[in-house]
Amino acid sequence: MNSLSPEEQQNVALSEFPEILQKEEKKPQEHHLPELRNHGGKVVMRMAPSPSGPLHIGHSRMAILNDEYVRRYGGELILRIEDTNPANIDPFAYEQIPRDLEWLGVRVDRIVIQSDRMEIYYQEARKLIEMGKIYACTCKTEEFKAKLLKSIACPHRDQDISINLKAFENATAGKTKSKEAAFVVKTDLDHPNPSVRDWIAFRVLDHPHPRHGDKYHLYPLMNFSVAVDDHLLGLTHVIRGKDHINNTEKQKYIFRYNGWTLPEYYHYGLVNFPDVILKTSIIKKGIQAGQFSGWDDIRLGTIMAFRKRGYRKETFRKYWIDSGMREIDSEFSKEIFNSINKSFIDNTTPRLFFVRNPVVLRIDNLNASGVDIPNHPTNRELGHRHYDIRYDTRIAVSSDDWTSLQPGDTIRLKDFCNIRKTSDGAEFAGKEMVKGIPIIQWVPDPEIQFTVYRPDGTSDTGFVEKYIQNGSGLFQFERYGYVNKGSDSAGYFLHR
């Protein structure tokens, strides 16, 4: 069977086992996301990154999952920038996050910045204080924790509402010192999970905010502002990482006290990214120390870095849709990701020869006047490139190829001619294709030095064809890999 050509194989299958082919025609097995619960028509969804830095590959999952569902059902996708911790903000992120999302093809309908909504959180807090659901606590952090661990109420828990209100006004007015007071949501002191018992909703913090300077002194913690916004923004479904499961439990108390309807929650499993640098704190330090060139350093796992290397946005989407929304933790597969990416680029990417660690040869008796090389093995639309060849044209090959040969060995310069290695150089060995001999890439009249930077921090340098100057974007360097051109002399390695 294997000795037949593909068409012959097809024919045999067709005549002898028609049911096999029919079966395959049934469905191309497109992966798709499950239906959402209670999605009565339109949905309102959100993604909520903190502006500690640009988005990375991990964020892309949440962005694409949410975007996919809003596209499917219609509705609204909100980008909510969660900047209620002024100590962990990189102002650059405010502008870069929307750019990252746009590049990913995520359609954001509305941007909400939490620090612009402080008065709303204060208002909601006052309401809950008046309802007796939030109290001001002036315990020391350690005492507070210790008590909760034993399910013991702290002395402030039942103090008069007027005291709590007064404390709140003092705190918002900046009359309270950091750590001197916190505002706590009453939940259930007997809740099995100690972290859900009476959790802190606001903290006093004197740290300048990049957007608001010293205007605010009392900041909501994530669980409070998220709950309030999820309701006020009309969220119908929330999709986020499993690390938020416990937060969901806490947030539900705010919904319950206000009589608000809960959104449907989904939590996808955590993804482990081996060998990918994602932590913004590490990246920041590295950039400051000059170890990384910036947020788009190709050694990083940021969206900017993937983009710089030439990945297609479609790859992110397909990868995350394929991964689904299961709650199991998983490992990011670079192999699958790259394979998906290749399927998007292969047919439209022009080929070029690149010889790293080059050896420049003069070929004795070179008998040719010119050569045309196709830019793609099957896609004719990409045309071809032409070189004039003289008897003394110098030719570069990769030493990786050349040094493995013995004098007398013959190889073929792809799409051109055969050469034979001699004791001190090379000689012409005919133009006709000889089956079975190795075929290598080559560069005539080598002039253009090119360096390929690789994501592992290494680089390769050699000669590339001069036609690199005529194009931009992606090339496939034959037998080497895909490279995204940065300039006429350097580029970034994408994948094989």
Place this chain on the structure above:
RNA sequence: GCUCCGGUGGUGUAGCACGGUCAAGCAUUAGGGACUCUCAAUCCCCCGACUCGGGUCCAAAUCCCGACCGGAGCACCA
């Protein structure tokens, strides 16, 4: 330690809500082959999994219990 969640081939998943059509599908990787002036693409073939032990049932990957393993959270980060 406590709380919660989860365990399908090397990797990513489908199936599990309503047990039989699943001696388990797809993709990727590894291997073999066809084709090919790339060690690419394409095509064909092939290796490979329901964590374990009990239970319910005519029938369990699917339901129940236990064990084991893994993950997350554990309070002034998001």
